[in-house]
Amino acid sequence: MGKGVTILGLLILLVSCNSKNDEAELGLVYNVLRDPDIDNYEVYAMNLDGSNKTNITDFPNVEWTYYSFEDDLYFISDRDACKRCYYLYKSNFKGENVQKVSELELADSWMSSRNDGTELIVKPKLIMKNTFYILDQNGNILDRLDTGLGFAADPLFVNDGEQVVFRGGKTVSKNIDGFNEELYIIDTDGNNLKQLTHYPEKDSTAGKYGYRAGAPKLHPTENFVTYQSMQNGKYSLYAVSLDGSKTWKLTDNPQNEGWHDWSPDGKWLAIELFDDKQSQFHIGLMNWETKELKILTDDTFTYQQAPNFIFKN
Secondary structure (H helix, E strand, O other): OHHHHHHHHHHHHHHHHHHHHHHHHEEEEEEEEEEHHHOEEEEEEEEOOOOOOEEOOOOOOEEEEEEEEOOEEEEEEOOOOOOOOEEEEEEOOOOOOOEEOOOOOEOOOOOEEEOOOOEEEEOEOOOOOOEEEEEEOOOOEEEEEEOOOOEEEEEEEEOOOOEEEEEEEOOOOOOOOOOOOEEEEEEOOOOOOEEOOOOOOOOOOOOOOOOOOOOOEEOOOOOEEEEEEEEOOEEEEEEEEOOOOOEEEOOOOOOEEEEEEEOOOOOEEEEEEEOOOOOOEEEEEEEOOOOOEEEOOOOOOOOEEEEEEEEOO
């Protein structure tokens, strides 16, 4: 009996230590408008407590990150290219070992991966606005996915990479009437397109250009998709089940909520927060169990956006 209790105690201690170590190894990367006069965006990194904020790209061009997998940071950049002509690069948490992933010019869009990070789904810059490419780790095109809509962006692999959730519109641009932005799900072979979200018919506060359904993110353990939406005059985070049968308001923060990311264990939610006039953007970190929210950034920069989690080693 005593030996059994001792072994159980050791197991509990080991699990607890592993959990703490995992959190200690996690960091956040996010986008900063460092110098608006020269349109200079940089990728910054920081610890989960907000310490050690560091410019890890430090290049006088446009660099944006929307995705990391384990300790690989992916970012688009127009370095060595025409202005706002984006190509995919990767590095680590410290900005070391920068590599160009592909010679494919990309649109400004979120991305995701499957098969342990060996395959990426991206949005190429094409005349056709509704197509995604699946790339291998060397940037080679493995497959393409035509969604059948007028517009598609921000692809997210779900259901073990067998399906993709994305932000879609029925016309090619928000400038064209009838865009009607929503989240959709589709098989990777292009079949079974289904609309997941349904913006409230009586709500007009998103207007023509606000997000009715922003870039989707998958909760890694509870298996629902989250997204930002301008409803009732405020940007908030909402959630939808993968079959579209349930939609709910995810959080209840007084600030506007935008682009966001889940930690790999689903315990933390990193959120872009901003005021109604969008005059100051911050990065906040929420404990998903307790709903406690901590602001990690200060007012050094106005635009601090699109946080995503990354392992530091």
